[in-house]
Amino acid sequence: xxKKSYFSIIxxxxxxxxxxxxxxxxxxxxxxxxxxxxxLAALVGSGFMFHTYLNTSVKIREISSLKQENGYLKDQLxxxxxxxxxxxxxxxxxxxxxxxxxVLAAVGxxxxxGELFGVGGPTYGEVSLKELERRHDDLADLVNQDLDRLxxxxxxxxxxxxxxxxxxxxxxxxxxxxPAVWPTRGFLSSKFGMRWGRLHAGIDIANKVGTIITAPAxxxxxxxxxxxxxxNFMTIAHGYGISTNYGHLYSALVNVGDNxxxxxxxxxxxxxxxxxxxxLHYEVLVNGVHVDPLYYILN
Numbered sequence: 001x002x003k004k005s006y007f008s009i010i011x012x013x014x015x016x017x018x019x020x021x022x023x024x025x026x027x028x029x030x031x032x033x034x035x036x037x038x039x040l041a042a043l044v045g046s047g048f049m050f051h052t053y054l055n056t057s058v059k060i061r062e063i064s065s066l067k068q069e070n071g072y073l074k075d076q077l078x079x080x081x082x083x084x085x086x087x088x089x090x091x092x093x094x095x096x097x098x099x100x101x102x103v104l105a106a107v108g109x110x111x112x113x114g115e116l117f118g119v120g121g122p123t124y125g126e127v128s129l130k131e132l133e134r135r136h137d138d139l140a141d142l143v144n145q146d147l148d149r150l151x152x153x154x155x156x157x158x159x160x161x162x163x164x165x166x167x168x169x170x171x172x173x174x175x176x177x178x179p180a181v182w183p184t185r186g187f188l189s190s191k192f193g194m195r196w197g198r199l200h201a202g203i204d205i206a207n208k209v210g211t212i213i214t215a216p217a218x219x220x221x222x223x224x225x226x227x228x229x230x231x232n233f234m235t236i237a238h239g240y241g242i243s244t245n246y247g248h249l250y251s252a253l254v255n256v257g258d259n260x261x262x263x264x265x266x267x268x269x270x271x272x273x274x275x276x277x278x279x280l281h282y283e284v285l286v287n288g289v290h291v292d293p294l295y296y297i298l299n
Contacts, residue, residue: 005006068128087150116249177238179216180298181262183246184269184280186211192292201290202245202283209250209278215260216297224252231273236260241288247281248273 021072032145064280186207193200227233228246250270258264284293 037069117190160296167261174240176218176262177242177294178242179238179242179244179284179293181214181216182299183216183244183282184298186269186279189279191295192290199290202247202281202282204279206271206277206279207269209270210266211270211280213246213249213267213269213280215262215264215266217242217262219244219255219260221254221258221260221266224254224256227273231275232269233273234272235267241286243285244286244293245281245283247283248275248279250278 002088044248119195155284169284182205184205184207186205188203189206190200190204192203215239217234217236219236222237222243223233225233227247229255230245234246234249234250234252235243236246248268248270250268252267254264254266269278269280282293284291284296
């Protein structure tokens with residue numbers, strides 16, 4: 001037969017009482033074991049709960065920090081979206097301007113075509129906060145890719161504008177040397193064409209003696225003298241095979257070899273040579289062939 005063990009606790013009463021009273025609590029070993037297990041379980045449970053509390057506090061701080069960081073990244077992303085939109089609109093506007101200038105200048109397409117627009121992929125507006133948390137590196141790659149495309153497009157536009165600038169610079173030189181304005185004021189008394197059975201190789205502009213004649217284009221004075229039938233005569237070479245002649249002058253205001261710009265005063269209207277009144281006989285020659293000066297005059 002198993003012998004049971006017991007544990008007794010004696011509790012003394014209040015000392016103020018005359019007779020001391022005692023209370024005895026008797027516990028079996030099984031009860032003590034059970035109570036010990038409960039105490040140990042409570043202790044372990046408390047430790048586990050404390051550990052869980054500490055871990056939870058750390059997690060909460062990490063989550064709070066992550067949310068703050070994601071909020072900052074989201075703000076940065078919004079700023080980038082706005083800047084990217086402005087730059088994209090600017091590049092698109094420059095592309096349209098480039099196309100218009102090429103049409104006006106009759107220049108072909110640039111050697112390289114733009115690849116910025118219509119490139120596909122996710123838009124920045126579709127990137128959520130959750131995606132920000134798990135795709136920081138991917139997002140950085142997307143930003144860098146778009147920046148690379150913007151830089152590439154800017155470089156292409158720079159090359160295109162350089163090409164266009166070179167062409168227009170050459171065209172500007174041609175235009176500067178093209179007699180595109182009236183050489184003097186007055187009345188158009190005779191046009192280019194057949195007259196009295198022969199070619200009238202220029203136009204006549206009538207005005208009083210001494211009226212100023214200006215260079216219709218940039219050039220160099222190559223002749224000043226007297227020519228039969230034309231009286232006092234002057235020739236300006238403008239380059240690109242173009243030259244202009246001026247007959248019936250009163251006087252020349254420049255010398256042979258002088259460089260002149262469009263609008264410079266070069267001579268005055270006279271009545272020298274074979275004329276019926278004071279006027280300027282004005283001719284335009286292209287590669288030595290007379291052409292109608294009115295074809296060139298724009299104003």
